Amino acid sequence: MSAATAAGRRSGAPRQGRRPGALERRTSRFGWFFAAPAVALFGFFFAYPLVASLMQSFQVTQDGVTGFGGLANYEKLAGDDLVWLSLMNAGILLVFQVPLMIGLALLLAVVLNQSWLKFRTTFRMIHFLPAVTTLVAYSLVFRVMLQADGGVINQLIGVVGIPPIDWLNNPFWARVALIGSITWRWTGYNMVLLLAGLQGIPKEQYESAALDGATGWRTFRHVVVPQLRPVLIFTSITSTIGALQLFDENFILTGGGPSNATLTPVLYLYRVGFRQFDFGYASAIAWLLVLVIGIFSIAQFWLMRDKEA
Template sequence: MLTQTPDAAVKRGRTGAQPSRSLGRKLQRPGAFFALPAAALLAIFFTFPLLSSLWQSFFATSGGVSTFVGLDQYARLFKDPLIAKSLGNAGLILIIQVPLMIGLALGLAYLLNQAWLRFSSGFRLLTFLPAVTTLVAYAVVFRVMLATDGGAINQMIGLVGIAPVDWLNNEVWARVALIGAITWRWTGYNMVIILAGLQAIPAELYEAARIDGAGRWQIFTKVVIPQLRPVLIFTTITSTIGALQLFDENYILTGGGPSDATLTPVLYLYKVGFQHFDFGYASAIAWLLVILTAIVSIIQFRLMREKP
């Protein structure tokens, strides 16, 4: 019977392991090769513009000549009254519209998840349809519907004796119209996400709650809401980011007016950069918005995360 020395066994183990490592490296090469186009596109269309905008925010352009001004563009942000106005408008929309939309989405999702509801698939489709319409198209439709003279909304409320409302030229009603349009557009999108979270809740939890004598409201507050916490965090944070980045709706509906009542940071950035061609200051506004979005998202995540 042949015996194998320890040195031979170690040598054999090394030579036996070598092919597997070489095979692993060979298998990784095609993956890196296929990922290269995506990485190149990400670098060209995301990383480079991002770094370029940061670099441009340190320059001011006058007479076609760019001059390095350091942090002057960021200092200018604190002296610009329109920055404060646009941030206040975005904050007002965030405080009112996001809770309203998430509440409606949660209620619709809970209703459509009931087994007794007939034609639930059709109702889901109808609720989600606004989310697949283009932003420009639906904003134009809302602008026509909200017209002071001859608009469909004023005609409808006129049937019950209410005087026409100047929806788009009054500061208060312009904000109401904007919030209503955004809520109509995005409620169905959030509803689908919350509905998926509802359907992932195990049926055993409902049965255990009923056995313990819990009613519908107790099941909703003690079972459904805790189980939906991660989904609600996700939808709230994404809706918050959308509110801070609002541009299409208020640009088409009101152009930021009246009296800058619907001016948002992104719309102001657009006006500074592409109407006044002050790209350095526009880049500073963009980075301010990035920082604020990150701060608000972190705060929301910490407030809504599950307590240990």
């Protein structure tokens, strides 16, 4: 008998193939007992609604009677122009708002991580404050600020001679206003995440780069960015999901208008489900959105992966 085997038997370690003893069974039961509330909450508030919405997406209502309709709701999606318009609007947010927000957050994180900057804690708190404001409250504030007549924004640009802009009733400027408000709300949140990633980079790597003669840009490109890749992937994916699931801001600012220029998939889902009461078709829209979010998330993860790994 080897020394390791003898030590394992003396320590009471379970042998392969041995039936669990009374103590192990009791411990397992206690484990399930303490985990049961979390499992019940997960099943009731997540798993059940998920399965129920999937089943509901195959149901149609005709003459007040709801029944199984097969793929009718999904076939309807293909010919619904508003579905594709809402996805296009979400795509515009992805192309313009997400890179702008992540870029600003990274710039702020780098600046607020400098040791020579005084009152760093105060500046960090100021930039993070928008993230703790409620969505409805800040959307209402922006709606007042962006009013064509007497809005603060038009008053400020009027000082430099720019004529008033109808921010909320012009399709182009409504999208600009929506992008600006979302960027103001979430830049500080992403900044804190990136700042935490920057503070996790060992100082020895900066010193090694300096000894090799690397400039500030080369250090940022070859030291900072590779170390921040996991955080950048996380912030990019969560920001993408947030843009595709956008509802509160455009619902309050523009109501999806003008001319559906700010209509997003979730807002359209709300209209179909809670105004037209077609919950089967609304569920189909939701599952289409799940598919789109999954594709974009996987694509971003693949594009930003470590190619040397």
